[in-house]
Amino acid sequence: MKRLLPLIFLVLGLAAGVGGGLLFDPSPAGEKTNAAETGSGDAASREDAVTETAGSGQDHADDATGDPDGFEYLKFNKQFVVPLLKRGEVIGLAMVGLSLEAVPGLGERFHEIEPKLRDGFLQVLFDHANMGGFDGAFTESGKLNPLRGALLEVAQNALGVDRIRSVLIVDIARQARN
Structure with missing residues (x-):
């Protein structure tokens, strides 16, 4: 027994x-x-049934949610961290959280090519930072709209023009180095 x-x-x-x-x-x-x-x-x-997974050790949880207009939201698991440089020295960091508004059923493909998307998005964010996009009043629509457009172009090139509707900036912060 x-x-x-x-x-x-x-x-x-x-x-x-x-x-x-x-x-x-x-x-x-x-x-x-x-x-x-x-x-x-x-x-x-x-x-919405978005499960936050940052720091939880999970790879990807339910990060695609439905939209009544026929789109779903695909959230990147981690924020994008962009160094802010001045005369070659890091003077701070910008943290950006992004999501994609996409046609339903694109979640699996999104996860398959997420490293490629992250690489392309980081390049756009680095270029934005190098042009002073995170200086001063960096949350003004005049500074964020060109950034959204460049990120959208990268996403549409990777996943298809007719599959990605927009790139959403869901979190943005700038931290100065002490």
């Missing part, structure tokens, strides 16, 4: 884990299918 008890607990634990996983399955595909079948576009079926 002493040898069977750990085996019984293992089987019960496995069954409880599978049951809990099925019960609390956050699959957006099932929600979209149910909403499409019933024809109801209620607010509950469109709730």
Whole structure:
């Protein structure tokens, strides 16, 4: 009996884990299918289910959420960190959080080419910083709109012009070096 008890607990634990996983399955595909079948576009079926994963050790969680206009939002897992230089010295950092507004179903492709997108986005952000884009009142639309346009061009080149609607700047901060 002493040898069977750990085996019984293992089987019960496995069954409880599978049951809990099925019960609390956050699959957006099932929600979209149910909403499409019933024809109801209620607010509950469109709730954002973005899971923050920064620093949690997870690779990618549910970072694509539905939009009633037929788009989904793809969030980069980590912020972009851009050094701010003056006469060759780092005088601060700019941290930028970005998301893409894309056609539904692009999430898997997004994750496959995220390193390429990050590289292209970092180059645009470095160029923006080198032109003084993060100096002074860096959050003015006159400074952010050209940045959004350049980031959109990179995203559309990587994922398709008809697949990416816009690049959203969801977080931006500048930290001066002491």
